[in-house]
Amino acid sequence: MTLRVAIVGLGWAAQSIWLPQLRQHPAFAVTAVVDPHPVALASFARQGSESQGSDIRVLADVDELPAGSVDLVVVAVPNHLHCAVGCRLLAKGLPVFLEKPVCLSSGEADRLAAAEHSGGAVLLAGSATRYRTDVRALHSLATTLGRIRHVELAWVRARGVPDAGGWFTRRRLAGGGALVDLGWHLLDAVSPLLESITFDQVVGTVSADFVDNPDCRAVWRQDHAARPRCGDHGDVEDTARGFLVTEDGVGVVLRASWASHEARDVTMIKIEGTAGTATLCCTFGFSPDRRRGSTLVHTRDGDSAPVAVTDEPIGTEYRRQLDHLSSLLADPASRGRAIQEARWIIGAIERVYESARLSGARLRDESARLSGARLRDESVNPPCRQGAHSWKPS
Numbered sequence: 001m002t003l004r005v006a007i008v009g010l011g012w013a014a015q016s017i018w019l020p021q022l023r024q025h026p027a028f029a030v031t032a033v034v035d036p037h038p039v040a041l042a043s044f045a046r047q048g049s050e051s052q053g054s055d056i057r058v059l060a061d062v063d064e065l066p067a068g069s070v071d072l073v074v075v076a077v078p079n080h081l082h083c084a085v086g087c088r089l090l091a092k093g094l095p096v097f098l099e100k101p102v103c104l105s106s107g108e109a110d111r112l113a114a115a116e117h118s119g120g121a122v123l124l125a126g127s128a129t130r131y132r133t134d135v136r137a138l139h140s141l142a143t144t145l146g147r148i149r150h151v152e153l154a155w156v157r158a159r160g161v162p163d164a165g166g167w168f169t170r171r172r173l174a175g176g177g178a179l180v181d182l183g184w185h186l187l188d189a190v191s192p193l194l195e196s197i198t199f200d201q202v203v204g205t206v207s208a209d210f211v212d213n214p215d216c217r218a219v220w221r222q223d224h225a226a227r228p229r230c231g232d233h234g235d236v237e238d239t240a241r242g243f244l245v246t247e248d249g250v251g252v253v254l255r256a257s258w259a260s261h262e263a264r265d266v267t268m269i270k271i272e273g274t275a276g277t278a279t280l281c282c283t284f285g286f287s288p289d290r291r292r293g294s295t296l297v298h299t300r301d302g303d304s305a306p307v308a309v310t311d312e313p314i315g316t317e318y319r320r321q322l323d324h325l326s327s328l329l330a331d332p333a334s335r336g337r338a339i340q341e342a343r344w345i346i347g348a349i350e351r352v353y354e355s356a357r358l359s360g361a362r363l364r365d366e367s368a369r370l371s372g373a374r375l376r377d378e379s380v381n382p383p384c385r386q387g388a389h390s391w392k393p394s
């Protein structure tokens with residue numbers, strides 16, 4: 001049976017990932033698209049209405065999608081609208097596939113869970129990295145590593161600050177920066193490996209050294225095309241670093257960077273267990289600054305051996321996730337699972353931000369204290385200027 005799909009949000013993710021993938025997939029037929037913005041609709045029309053099919057309904061709001069009109073709604077709107085749009089659709093009983101980040105707070109997770117419960121339709125989540133061949137090989141190797149003690153997660157881009165008219169770099173609209181964007185993928189990729197995903201302790205820092213530099217933009221997104229801008233300066237981090245400890249004592253080191261001084265984008269996942277270590281190095285996502293291929297290495301008792309990983313074309317994981325969607329939709333056990341997984345990811349992200357905010361506040365207090373002390377000191381001992389004699393109390 002072919003599943004009728006509506007796509008909500010016709011931006012980069014819809015037009016570069018979901019529309020092409022769904023169009024080529026025999027199990028799905030796109031029957032409606034929803035976007036209120038003329039620029040997005042014009043770009044959709046330019047993509048070639050002949051290849052889209054003339055029977056696709058073009059709508060301006062999800063209210064125009066009645067219950068029962070489609071079998072699945074793919075939602076790819078800006079982050080701050082995920083919860084509101086997802087809840088409206090779920091409450092009508094329409095099954096939803098929500099792009100990451102599924103939610104921006106634990107409160108939003110509660111609202112989505114309530115809408116899934118009351119509407120009776122399932123919520124599925126964008127979780128593409130788990131469908132990569134190299135990540136699957138890592139998961140399978142992890143089963144041989146004994147008890148997991150420590151995990152290192154890093155996605156460090158050379159240059160790749162997404163812009164999208166500015167919403168990606170506005171906290172109010174994006175919920176955060178690289179941590180919400182790339183960190184979500186990293187945590188999602190390893191969540192099936194961790195027995196306890198409740199974090200006992202979390203510390204983190206954030207920085208924003210590249211976010212406003214136009215040379216650091218994600219060029220593959222072509223975001224600067226005629227788009228209304230939300231503002232010129234970002235107020236989110238381009239880099240986040242965290243150290244998290246689960247309730248059962250597993251350490252998780254997390255680093256997410258939209259830009260850096262590196263030449264290539266590198267994603268690294270290292271799992272240390274009682275019986276060995278597995279290290280995956282690859283490049284997630286669509287950036288052209290890629291590492292060549294993926295490597296997976298198994299280390300045990302001083303010996304390191306490569307594990308064969310098949311390289312695949314960029315974006316294959318999205319197609320593979322679609323292959324799995326029909327069975328997820330049909331499985332009653334899917335109900336509640338996506339939001340449960342999203343809840344622990346957003347819980348971890350909230351705590352890294354909270355720690356970074358507190359340490360940032362402490363730093364500001366300390367520098368205010370130091371500059372206050374300096375001012376007080378200078379009023380008693382004025383600083384010695386070049387060419388002037390130092391003042392000495394008589």
Ligand SMILES: NC(=O)c1ccc[n+]([C@@H]2O[C@H](COP(=O)([O-])OP(=O)(O)OC[C@H]3O[C@@H](n4cnc5c(N)ncnc54)[C@H](O)[C@@H]3O)[C@@H](O)[C@H]2O)c1
Nearest residue numbers: 009010011012013034035037040076077078079099100164
């Ligand atoms: N899984 C991945 O690898 C991946 C990659 C890119 C983006 N994403 C996610 O997809 C989402 C969209 O990202 P993007 O890069 O496409 O952003 P974008 O800004 O390019 O597209 C968002 C689209 O949503 C539309 N929109 C805004 N309000 C709407 C509403 N109320 N109803 C319908 N449409 C509305 C906008 O007009 C725009 O066309 C984000 O949450 C992002 O995190 C995921």
